[in-house]
Amino acid sequence: MAKNKCTTFFLLILFTLSLWGCHSSSNIPWGYASQSNTSGGVSGADTILSIVGPVKLDVVNNKWSSNPFTVIASLQNNTDSTIIGSSLTLDLSAASGLGLDTGEVATHDLSDILPGETEQTSWSILAVAPGFWTYSVQDETGLTTESSITVPILCGDLDHDGDVDEDDYTIFESALGTCSGDSEFNEEADYDGDGKITYDDYVKWNDCYEAYNQ
Ligand SMILES: [Ca+2]
Ligand SMILES: [Ca+2]
Numbered sequence: 599m600a601k602n603k604c605t606t607f608f609l610l611i612l613f614t615l616s617l618w619g620c621h622s623s624s625n626i627p628w629g630y631a632s633q634s635n636t637s638g639g640v641s642g643a644d645t646i647l648s649i650v651g652p653v654k655l656d657v658v659n660n661k662w663s664s665n666p667f668t669v670i671a672s673l674q675n676n677t678d679s680t681i682i683g684s685s686l687t688l689d690l691s692a693a694s695g696l697g698l699d700t701g702e703v704a705t706h707d708l709s710d711i712l713p714g715e716t717e718q719t720s721w722s723i724l725a726v727a728p729g730f731w732t733y734s735v736q737d738e739t740g741l742t743t744e745s746s747i748t749v750p751i752l753c754g755d756l757d758h759d760g761d762v763d764e765d766d767y768t769i770f771e772s773a774l775g776t777c778s779g780d781s782e783f784n785e786e787a788d789y790d791g792d793g794k795i796t797y798d799d800y801v802k803w804n805d806c807y808e809a810y811n812q
Pocket of ligand 2: 787788789790791792793794795796798799
């Protein structure tokens with residue numbers, strides 16, 4: 599069945615928009631200041647492993663901030679003997695939207711930890727997709743602690759790959775002119791929430807595109 603009359607009304611808009619060309623997306627360096635922190639920890643018999651990292655990435659100029667972000671892990675030695683040759687390993691296997699930043703490695707060696715002392719290390723982690731992601735850090739004895747971060751969906755990022763580009767426009771275009779209930783209706787592209795994907799929604803999508811690509 600054809601799309602309803604809403605579609606007909608927007609045939610002209612479709613034609614007009616077909617003349618619109620996306621700019622090439624530019625690689626703008628990501629990374630801004632500020633992050634809110636949380637900490638978690640699991641007690642071993644006499645050793646405490648804890649993580650400090652952001653609970654949520656902010657969105658600044660329609661980009662994740664800060665990205666990459668930093669996670670710090672600490673190993674506290676409450677025993678009466680020195681911990682020698684320990685290491686901590688970051689596990690992102692359960693967090694498909696996160697990856698190690700360029701040059702980063704999963705396992706970091708620690709200096710020897712005297713009784714009562716704490717050693718820490720940090721990783722640079724890159725968010726690559728929106729979602730709620732849980733990661734963990736483990737020492738070689740099996741002591742593990744985990745933390746989570748929320749990576750918000752960017753405005754206009756209809757394919758949820760962390761950018762606003764031609765691919766997102768293609769998704770928007772396929773929904774343009776549809777109404778709620780149509781098979782090609784995309785609720786996420788209905789920025790004004792009126793149940794129709796119209797030129798007004800396009801203007802809002804384009805604002806997102808311009809913000810991301812400025
Ligand atoms: Ca995208
Ligand atoms: Ca709308």
